[in-house]
Amino acid sequence: MKIKIFDVKQITKYVIKNSLKRIFLYRACLVRLKLMGVKKVFSYTLANETGVTADQVRKDFSEFGIKGNKRGGYEVEELLEKMENIFHRNKDHNLVLIGMGNMGLALSKYSRFVQRNMNIVATFDIDPFKQKIRSDIPVYSMGRLKEIIDRFRVKVAILAVPEISAQEVADELIRFGIKGIVNFAPVLLKVPADVVVNNVNLCDELESVIYYVHKMMKVDGLKNIEILYRDMKY
Amino acid sequence: MKIKIFDVKQITKYVIKNSLKRIFLYRACLVRLKLMGVKKVFSYTLANETGVTADQVRKDFSEFGIKGNKRGGYEVEELLEKMENIFHRNKDHNLVLIGMGNMGLALSKYSRFVQRNMNIVATFDIDPFKQKIRSDIPVYSMGRLKEIIDRFRVKVAILAVPEISAQEVADELIRFGIKGIVNFAPVLLKVPADVVVNNVNLCDELESVIYYVHKMMKVDGLKNIEILYRDMKY
DNA sequence: TTTTATATGTGAATCTTCTCACATAAATGC
């Protein structure tokens, strides 16, 4: 039986594909190479610089419809341009940031967003006076959320509010038309199926490193293990 | 030909396994359920709460050697204890944080680390006086790095320095015995094979959301598309 | 105590991602 979709709120299993993450790597690498004056790269150039295999680089490009020149590699400039298009980086993206605690304040001052055409047009807090002095971006009370979202046609929000109010704020954001959320609160948000949520959990990031470090040290540090020589990449 | 491994510096393809990420989800969920007074859960309880399938939950548990009671589900308390062991959360973990810019300052104030037995014992900056007033944790100059790492037996570091000095600082950390790095600088660090690096790239996190939002809106918002009804989870 | 109902744990099947391998195209050399 087929029926129309509701705007059912649910936890959507939303995972950023590894291939997309790798494309970001390649791009970061290309930006650096471009600054160094490099005009042309090969799949193995990017592979060496990013720690993946050359095959993988080409397969990833293939997935995203990026083509190079047979035998000639890829023009750095051209490659970057194609990526700009894929990631809609040619146009500006307006963002709102909710929650001006420590993390919110730091994010509002993070200059790299602007460098990549992502502008936090306004920040919000239940107590807008709290960080007003220290912030470079206007801090509004939550009451003005709808107005700003409409005015700047904002589609993506950064959520840096305390765990306890995260769901509530997310609901509000979605009601006002937000379609994507980068969520720094350690909660799984329940959202309609057409809203994208990307959770950034700082504790988890740390804990997984601790986990792998322990695991690695148990394998005896590799110090005395004879293994096949691997090509030196540095 | 087999030869002993060098401490070759290279970019290691280090990706946190999805199964590990999911285990973190389950745990967060269990902590919440425990607070609510829940004593026992079933695989489908966790599944519903985390947006994965019940099969997946059981397979993940199986991978990490977690066993429940046939027909009886899992004791919340017992499950959490097993996870504590797996993640070495029963003992304290001392960390150092390098770079007291905006992000570093925010991280140094992030109370959740302490709640999970992760203590930032000291922070470092080339200009230790910069944030001294605002910080709750001692801010040292880089010169005292070795001393502190040794004294507190630190194995994991948080790197929040500017891109330009990230590699240099990482080299130093590793020379002083650091085995795991959570790197907030948008650079791929080149490290020996026995060092774990987890990159947290805030721009990438945002950009991938923007990418998926665009993609989703292109599929026309799902608004008028007839699709199979999905179980409401909320 | 015996029966029944139900949730686990895990092989087998499927689906996805990655690696391999090679045909192909195009620069370079002769």
Next chain:
DNA sequence: GCATTTATGTGAGAAGATTCACATATAAAA
């Protein structure tokens, strides 16, 4: 201009992750 070299692009095969399915085991019911 022809031969040769070399990097691309992509099917095919391998590896890995997820889902399915069912044989347990056991808690609850009778």
